[in-house]
Amino acid sequence: MxxxxxxxxxxxxxxxxxxxxxxxxxxxxxxxxxQKPKIAIIACADSRVDPAIVLQVEPGDIFSIRNVANLVPPYEEDDDKAYHGTSAAVEFAVTQLGVDHVVVFGHAYCAGIQSMIDGQEGAPQKDRFVHLWTSIAAKAYTRAQAEKPGAKGEDLARCCEKHAVLVSLENLRTFPFIKDRLEAGTLEIHGWYLDIAKGELSSYDAESKTFQPLKSL
Ligand SMILES: [Zn+2]
Structure with missing residues (x-):
């Protein structure tokens, strides 16, 4: 062995x-x-950001959905043979488990978001699936450019990672079963961002339109 x-x-x-x-x-x-978890967390497959470790939860506490770059695709009704893995997991969490919260758990130094940036900047495609999947967050690139004109490299990447969390929150709202529960006030959705270099966790604040540090009471 x-x-x-x-x-x-x-x-x-x-x-x-x-x-x-x-x-x-x-x-x-x-x-x-x-299992009766109250929270679903959509996190990156990145080996450094396991939400169960970062958040120190117990078995049964969170329903983890992990994919490349913690993305939520928009709600889509395909004819057939479309394998919507993340949408299936979100559907199961919200309609079957009845979670009260859905957290999009973004992080710094995300290779998936870098792939999206490379794709937007016209770099040659290096893979079969990753660039297509991460193009879900293409809007994050446009918005980051608008927020920080001329930003490049790390600055641009950190900004895109945060905007990608917001794109996923918007996409969550396109699912009818989420929209219904948001309107009924029985579900909350959250955008969080983990800086793995600083060990800091922040949450998107819709009022100030910024990510604010999360602190325990
Ligand atoms: Zn990642």
Whole structure:
């Protein structure tokens, strides 16, 4: 067995002996009653931004949806053979689990958003799927350019990452089952942004139109 796989097996042994055994009753309840998370989090597949680790939650607390660049596509009604993985997960969370909150969990240094930027700047396509998927956030590039004319490199990337969170929030609102629950006041949607260099988490404030640091009470 390769050392890296051996490390995973050791990790599972540790999980089973400590974490799982300490939470035996929690797991038993979650199996018996099923999961009832109150929060769905749409996070990037990036190995550095696991929401369960960053937010220190317990099993059953959050329904995690992870994809490249934590994007939500717009609601689409295709004829057939369209595999809307993220839309399916959002639908399940909102209509079946009945979560009260949906959080779009953006982050700094996102390779997916960089791919979108490269695509907008006409760089040659390096992949089959990533550039198409990340083009969901193309509007973020236009808006970042408008907000920070002439911005390039890291400045542009950080600005695009934040605007991409807002594009995903807008796309969430295009799903009929989300729109209905927002109008009924039974669902809240949030845009968060994790700076993995500084270890800071901020939330989009619609009034000031800025991301503000989240602090515990
Ligand atoms: Zn990312």
């Amino acid at each position: 390769s050392p890296i796989i051996q490390k995973l097996v050791q990790g599972f042994n540790d999980f089973r002996n400590r974490y799982f055994s300490e939470r035996q009753s929690l797991y038993t309840r979650l199996v018996k009653e099923g």
